Amino acid sequence: PKTFTVRIVTMDAEMEFNCEMKWKGKDLFDLVCRTLGLRETWFFGLQYTIKDTVAWLKMDKKVLDHDVSKEEPVTFHFLAKFYPENAEEELVQEITQHLFFLQVKKQILDEKIYCPPEASVLLASYAVQAKYGDYDPSVHKRGFLAQEELLPKRVINLYQMTQEMWEERITSWYAEHRGRARDEAEMEYLKIAQDLEMYGVNYFAIRNKKGTELLLGVDALGLHIYDPENRLTPKISFPWNEIRNISYSDKEFTIKPLDKKIDVFKFNSSKLRVNKLILQLCIGNHDLFMRRRKADSLEVQQMKAQAREEKARKQMER
């Protein structure tokens, strides 16, 4: 069969595949997941960018029917599209946790997620534990973190501190994490990060019917409306279980609350394409929201049992 080359960029690797012309998104996505050994596939997607707007490969649509640049290799980013409500309960496999850890760490360092200075230092210390293992002053000599990107620039610029002073700060926390294996340190990282207000929120610039600029946030718990000046605290929230229906028509988007006494919320987004993406994110997040409130599937039960065994075995080894 005729094929074309795709490049898949994950948080820590790049891979190339020969993709058959007739393949649907799902065929490529499954191949990537199999190659990575990833089974908790429902959090992830293959992302591409079109005219500065993020888009995700549709599972039931041919890869080549997407509005992607046809220049080979056709590039996709394998990324978490949906976030768990509780990382420790929901992320079972080590590879899943690791990919989330890398993605969230990048968002924090790139200042896509606001993180206060103290939390930034603590997170950095867990990232160091994950990478370097237990602190050993005879190995981890002064300057050992000099080449590492560990803190958001905003945090560094906030204080008059030298690189050595930061290293000292981070190391004093790092030394406290003795005994934590890589996967444990990464999970501790995620447990702190998931409490940051901007964690897991997809923001979109919108205008309400009066023309006021606002932000819409879509996350694991529902839809949120923000003042553009404050991405941390929503002005209004619509939890998934309080929404009856969501719909769009061209650039207009409508949220109908379950409670008929609460006003329908209508807004405009910049493009029809954006509304399609918002609806997609709503459906996916709501689906996971419902799944979490039911018993685990057999597959997940089995995965959790396996993970527990694996953890016990590792602990014995240590």
Next chain:
Amino acid sequence: YFARKANHKGSYSLVDALKSKV
């Protein structure tokens, strides 16, 4: 025309989704 018109609209009923899952 219908296809194009449909392409401009989308709707999701959370209530129906919940019912179908139970």
